[in-house]
Amino acid sequence: MRFIADMMLGRLARWLRLYGHDTLYGIEDDDEIVHVALRDNRIILTRDSGLAERARRLGAKVFLLSSNSLEGQVEELKRLGIEFKELFPANARCPKCNGPIRRASKEEVKDRVSPTVYEKYDEFYTCENCGQIYWPGRQWEEMVKIDRKLRLGKPEKGGSKRKSLSR
């Protein structure tokens, strides 16, 4: 199952990639999103009911989400049968570009990370598309925390405080 997320769902798109779900993101034009979804057999992820309706009429498959939090959106996708099993599995995609990620050797990344990082870590990954290097540093620890919340947690209830501030 492959996805294409609309411009409102950038954070969700990055997290889907980290869990190994092939997810296109970055196309601004709705017609183009529908076109690519049909062409590549991708499911459209959107919170826009107008886009959802139009896409369905043209024969595209759509998951219309209603939550505006990442946690809530992940819960909705779980209910639709999408699995969030493991962060950074062997088939993980690059959160930046959706390219495939593979394990990289220490020598390989030597000139592409800072000397401190090179000294401190032994585990590196690289995106085969954009060349971004990943390692289990501070950012990774943050991701693991969010991962725990996404896989085990329930969506935030209420959120009334935030709602009153937003509009």
Ligand SMILES: [Zn+2]
């Ligand atoms: Zn990449």
